[in-house]
Amino acid sequence: MRAVVQRVTNASVVVDNEVISSIGRGLMVLVGIGTDDTAADMTTLTNKILSLKVFEDADGRMWKSSVKDIDGEVLCVSQFTLFANTSKGNKPDFHRAMSSESSKEMYASFLDRMRSLYKPEKIQDGRFGAMMNVSLTNEGPVTFTLDSRKFEYVDQPSSGTATPAKKGKKSDAANDAREGRSGEPEEVLRGERE
Numbered sequence: 111m112r113a114v115v116q117r118v119t120n121a122s123v124v125v126d127n128e129v130i131s132s133i134g135r136g137l138m139v140l141v142g143i144g145t146d147d148t149a150a151d152m153t154t155l156t157n158k159i160l161s162l163k164v165f166e167d168a169d170g171r172m173w174k175s176s177v178k179d180i181d182g183e184v185l186c187v188s189q190f191t192l193f194a195n196t197s198k199g200n201k202p203d204f205h206r207a208m209s210s211e212s213s214k215e216m217y218a219s220f221l222d223r224m225r226s227l228y229k230p231e232k233i234q235d236g237r238f239g240a241m242m243n244v245s246l247t248n249e250g251p252v253t254f255t256l257d258s259r260k261f262e263y264v265d266q267p268s269s270g271t272a273t274p275a276k277k278g279k280k281s282d283a284a285n286d287a288r289e290g291r292s293g294e295p296e297e298v299l300r301g302e303r304e
Contacts, residue, residue: 111141111142111143111144111147111151111152111154111155111220111257111258111259112141112142112144112192112193112255112256112257112258113139113140113141113142113155113159113192113255113256113257114139114140114189114192114253114254114255114256115137115138115139115159115162115164115253115254115255115256116137116138116139116246116248116251116252116253116254117136117137117164117165117248117249117250117251117252117253118133118135118136118137118138118185118246118247118248118249119134119135119247119249120132120133120134120135120246120247121133121136121138121185121244121245121246121247122185122244122245122246123185123187123234123235123236123237123242123243123244123245124242124243124244124245125236125237125240125241125242125243130236130237131185131234131235131236132185132234133183133184133185133234134182134183135180135182135183135249136177136180136182136183136184136185136232137159137164137177137182137183137184137185138185138187138244138246138248139159139184139185139186139187140187140189140192141155141186141187141188141189141192141217141220142188142189142190142191142192142193142207143188143190143193143207143208143213143216143217143220144193144206144207144208145193145205145206145207145208145209147208147216147258149219150258151258151259152216152219152220152223152258153223154258155220155256155258156220156223156224156227157227158256159177159184159224159256160176160177160178160184160224160227160228161176161178162176162177162254162256163175163176163179164176164177164252164254165177165179165180165182167179177228178228181232182232183232183233183234184224184228184232184233184234185234185235185236185246186220186221186224186233186234186235186236187235187236187242187244188213188214188217188235188236188238188239190204190207190208190213191204191207192207193206193207193208194206194207210239214238214239217238218238221233221235
């Protein structure tokens with residue numbers, strides 16, 4: 111599951127010349143759902159979006175507050191094109207995006223989880239599958255890309271040069287992250303829990 115998160119002073123969605131949702135200061139979030147995304151991916155992404163520190167604190171120090179900390183709003187829009195493959199030719203290939211019916215269900219679950227983790231009235235969304243005009247004022251600009259499986263797509267060798275992960279094989283970091291392990295030896299983890 112992928113998201114493009116933008117810090118905004120305002121954002122809105124228009125469908126058929128009608129504003130269907132709008133927010134003030136907060137986050138504009140484009141959400142893409144991949145063919146093999148699961149509830150675990152949704153949990154990872156919703157937690158990250160709502161806890162990401164992209165706002166200033168009361169003293170004006172940047173990168174100290176989340177959207178929840180500032181009582182901000184969130185506008186989510188489903189965006190299957192985030193899974194486009196553009197590596198061959200000039201026409202985007204969307205085979206990595208989840209099918210429309212399945213992604214509609216997962217996107218609804220994503221919104222439900224966002225609302226359960228925060229104030230439901232602060233979470234707005236577009237209209238799934240509709241042709242939308244999305245307007246926003248990006249504050250900063252501040253824009254982040256999030257990916258629930260970042261370690262599965264790219265392995266980071268010790269040299270610091272990124273190389274594509276081997277097909278069909280997840281990196282140790284990906285397996286650790288998905289299973290809730292930190293990569294520390296078990297005795298270190300036991301010591302931290304005691």
